[in-house]
Amino acid sequence: MLELKGIRKVFNRGTPDESVLFDGFDLSVAEGEFVSIVGSNGSGKTTLLNLISGTVAPEAGRIFLRGQDVTAQKEFVRARRIARVFQDPAGGMAGGMTVAENMAIAENKGRRYGLSAGLNKKRVAAYRDLLRPLGLGLEDKMNVPVGALSGGQRQVLTLLVATMTPVDVLLLDEHTAALDPKTAEQTMALTDAIVREKKITTLMVTHNLRFAAGYGTRLCMFDKGKIVLDVSGEEKAQKQVDDLLSLFNEISVECGN
Numbered sequence: 001m002l003e004l005k006g007i008r009k010v011f012n013r014g015t016p017d018e019s020v021l022f023d024g025f026d027l028s029v030a031e032g033e034f035v036s037i038v039g040s041n042g043s044g045k046t047t048l049l050n051l052i053s054g055t056v057a058p059e060a061g062r063i064f065l066r067g068q069d070v071t072a073q074k075e076f077v078r079a080r081r082i083a084r085v086f087q088d089p090a091g092g093m094a095g096g097m098t099v100a101e102n103m104a105i106a107e108n109k110g111r112r113y114g115l116s117a118g119l120n121k122k123r124v125a126a127y128r129d130l131l132r133p134l135g136l137g138l139e140d141k142m143n144v145p146v147g148a149l150s151g152g153q154r155q156v157l158t159l160l161v162a163t164m165t166p167v168d169v170l171l172l173d174e175h176t177a178a179l180d181p182k183t184a185e186q187t188m189a190l191t192d193a194i195v196r197e198k199k200i201t202t203l204m205v206t207h208n209l210r211f212a213a214g215y216g217t218r219l220c221m222f223d224k225g226k227i228v229l230d231v232s233g234e235e236k237a238q239k240q241v242d243d244l245l246s247l248f249n250e251i252s253v254e255c256g257n
Contacts, residue, residue, distance in 0.1 A: 095147030
């Protein structure tokens with residue numbers, strides 16, 4: 001479904017600080033897999049998401065989405081098929097626009113716009129029905145600017161609008177890191193529910209080892225641009241936080257930290 005083949009990524013090319021992060025890197029993600037990705041800073045987690053989304057380009061290698069070579073595709077073109085939720089709750093939506101207006105924009109992603117009203121009032125009731133099960137009271141804030149919502153409300157709303165229209169891949173870039181523990185738990189539970197219900201192929205970068213162990217169908221640990229742990233199914237289910245922490249600390253010691 002999603003394949004990265006022979007990826008090479010170089011930073012600061014031609015300078016004394018030149019470094020090669022990925023060199024001959026391969027990754028294959030099957031349809032409907034929910035992959036949790038962990039690793040230390042600089043291990044390649046976010047760069048992987050940037051490569052998939054088209055934010056950065058590889059020096060060599062190919063990226064395939066449903067068999068189509070998208071390596072040279074611009075980021076805005078890939079965005080029609082790839083949704084991404086970032087760490088910052090302030091990103092991903094227009095803070096000065098209302099909840100209803102943001103949902104209308106998300107629902108019409110990829111469609112041509114004419115001169116008709118941007119917000120179809122008949123759809124507002126449908127938006128409320130989508131928001132009500134979240135239990136955050138957002139269904140009563142349809143006319144409230146998104147910028148006035150709490151960080152947790154904004155992040156949950158961002159996740160919802162990112163998946164309002166069908167997407168091939170969902171990228172979660174530490175999307176719970178800026179939230180308080182309770183809200184992070186709620187957001188992860190919602191994430192799991194959405195991914196399961198819509199069967200979205202998902203890659204989630206996280207520093208929360210408990211979330212990595214408890215959610216998803218596959219777990220990968222990165223170190224210096226390489227995958228040092230790749231488990232799925234029953235093998236993943238048996239992995240405990242202590243197991244991940246032990247391997248993480250072992251890698252850290254080998255790096256001299």
